[in-house]
Amino acid sequence: MSGRGFSGVAAIAGIGATEFSKDSGRSEWQLACECVLAALEDAGIGVPEVDGFALFTMENNPEIAVARALGIPELTFFSRIPHGGGGACAPVQQAAMAVSTGIAEVVVVYRAFNERSGHRFGAGPPKFAYSPSTDQEYRNWINPYGLLTPAQQEAFLAREYMRKYGATSADFGQVSVLSRKHAANNPRAWYYQRPITIADHQSSRMIADPLRLLDCCQESDGGQALVVVSTERARDLRRPPAVIRAAAQGVGPQQISMSSYSRSEIERLPEVGVVAKQLWRQSGLRPAELDAAVLYDAFTPMVLLQLEEYGFCGVGEAKDFIADGHLEVDGRLPMNTHGGQLGEGYIHGVNGIAEGVRLIRGGSTNQPAKRVDSVLVTGGSPVPHSAIVLGTDG
Amino acid sequence: MSHQSTAVPPLIITEDNRFWFAAAEQGWLAIQRCTRCHTLRHPPAPCCARCQSFEWDTIESSRRANLCSYTVIHHPRDTAFDYPLVVGLVDLPEGIRLVADIVGIEPDELVAGMELDVTFAEHAHGAVLPRLTRPEVWR
Ligand SMILES: [Zn+2]
Numbered sequence: 432m433s434g435r436g437f438s439g440v441a442a443i444a445g446i447g448a449t450e451f452s453k454d455s456g457r458s459e460w461q462l463a464c465e466c467v468l469a470a471l472e473d474a475g476i477g478v479p480e481v482d483g484f485a486l487f488t489m490e491n492n493p494e495i496a497v498a499r500a501l502g503i504p505e506l507t508f509f510s511r512i513p514h515g516g517g518g519a520c521a522p523v524q525q526a527a528m529a530v531s532t533g534i535a536e537v538v539v540v541y542r543a544f545n546e547r548s549g550h551r552f553g554a555g556p557p558k559f560a561y562s563p564s565t566d567q568e569y570r571n572w573i574n575p576y577g578l579l580t581p582a583q584q585e586a587f588l589a590r591e592y593m594r595k596y597g598a599t600s601a602d603f604g605q606v607s608v609l610s611r612k613h614a615a616n617n618p619r620a621w622y623y624q625r626p627i628t629i630a631d632h633q634s635s636r637m638i639a640d641p642l643r644l645l646d647c648c649q650e651s652d653g654g655q656a657l658v659v660v661s662t663e664r665a666r667d668l669r670r671p672p673a674v675i676r677a678a679a680q681g682v683g684p685q686q687i688s689m690s691s692y693s694r695s696e697i698e699r700l701p702e703v704g705v706v707a708k709q710l711w712r713q714s715g716l717r718p719a720e721l722d723a724a725v726l727y728d729a730f731t732p733m734v735l736l737q738l739e740e741y742g743f744c745g746v747g748e749a750k751d752f753i754a755d756g757h758l759e760v761d762g763r764l765p766m767n768t769h770g771g772q773l774g775e776g777y778i779h780g781v782n783g784i785a786e787g788v789r790l791i792r793g794g795s796t797n798q799p800a801k802r803v804d805s806v807l808v809t810g811g812s813p814v815p816h817s818a819i820v821l822g823t824d825g
Numbered sequence: 826m827s828h829q830s831t832a833v834p835p836l837i838i839t840e841d842n843r844f845w846f847a848a849a850e851q852g853w854l855a856i857q858r859c860t861r862c863h864t865l866r867h868p869p870a871p872c873c874a875r876c877q878s879f880e881w882d883t884i885e886s887s888r889r890a891n892l893c894s895y896t897v898i899h900h901p902r903d904t905a906f907d908y909p910l911v912v913g914l915v916d917l918p919e920g921i922r923l924v925a926d927i928v929g930i931e932p933d934e935l936v937a938g939m940e941l942d943v944t945f946a947e948h949a950h951g952a953v954l955p956r957l958t959r960p961e962v963w964r
Contacts, residue, residue, distance in 0.1 A: 553901070554832075554901055555832035555901060555903065556832060556834055560834045561834050561835070563835075563837040563838075563839075564837070565839065565841075567834070567837055568837045568839060568841070568842065569868070570834050570837065571836055571837055571842060571846075571868070572868045572924055573924050574833050574834055575833055575836065575948045575949055575952060575954050576912050576924050576925050576926045576948070576954070576955075577898055577903070577905075577906050577910045577912050577926055578896075578898075578912055578924065579832060579833065579901075579903060580901065583896060583898050583912070586896030586898075587893075587894040587895070587896060587914050588894075590894045590895065590896065591893070591894045591937075594894075594937050636899065636900070637897070637899045637900075638898075638899060638900050639896045639897070639898045639899070639900075640896055640897035640898075640899070640909075640932070641896075642896075685874070687868075690924075692914050692922050692924065693867065693868075693921065693922050697893070697894065697914070
């Protein structure tokens, strides 16, 4: 199984977003429609040409509602990937497979919500947690003891990582500082022109020790959409294609949502390793050949763990890799140049895919001076994971 | 400690896990065991991940735990708990892991590997579930 069947065959031809705010003042449905229209406009593709939607769960806007509101006459492909932000990049894989097999020609990916002004994601379990099913049964083993939010559930991993490799809270804080530095230069970012220091991070209140407030991403209102078509078609459109060089999903051994605690090394992310090896095989690239990365940063420790699982540095060495400046705009692997979800907005990773496209187009507000031919974009962890590699055409 | 507005979801009791919560109500810590290959598993599942047998029974844990990792929760707060709330992940000598709240030990006393006892106490919605406490006697 080479998995190279769709590598390079499909591309992201358009990106579009609403503003990222704390109170959008309009419905989630409207946000979805607005960002889809913006992405189609960016691509130069008409509404009636859309024939597919690829989404991931915890999306509140049904594809048929968006299709009906926009007047899209027919859909031939629609799918949803489970596990929320872990699946953030998987819809791009779905779209690429649909386009490369001829099942659909124009597949739109969107994420739109009022997650700050509406139901707050970080406040406690989501509404579906209260429906008794095998899907939610895993909560029996964590929720009754007080582990109710993702930050609390990830704290065990972060503490064990610190104990094992000597990482500190300030090492996690490096990610926050870098993200806010990038966001400060991005007018779309909620934290535009509001950088922070390590001291700010260290004095931010403890949420779930060792995670501090500034280790946690924001809660945002907003929408982000992407348009996937064949690379051949994309070449005739108004923007340079961001070619989908690789796209993968992954589940590791004894996987449980947010709480794979029976694994011998809880601070490792084997599901990320499953994705990484597929990406390198599909794209023919090695980690050192990637020009930039957009890593899912709901919580800072997961950025360190991902850097290691993807092979950008050795296990336990991420803190030094960051301290050495490799993730800066002029570094070896510029990371989260939009400011990440810590700084720009938390659109469950889809805004990160848009930044990957901008980096390939050469249009990030923090565009590196070097040539950017390949960018890794990842979904969330520690849940079933997904990621893509975007590349320039040619 | 009011349970009226807790966000803790009620237990989801299924045919796969009923035995475990029934045992907990009686104050004993059950561990599911494959009767074919004797592999222990937790959390419960209908099938043995090693030999795929659906046949199983249970053993009773010694309840002598060692702390693997922990967190001290400050925010957000739920009415079912007192804060700061310490929650631990422990290794049981039988070779499985368990999550439970830690009571009676200050956060700065916590250290990986320390010994803890699994006891039982009432939790949200009146459920009797494990709780981690200081060992009663030096062992
Ligand atoms: Zn067995």
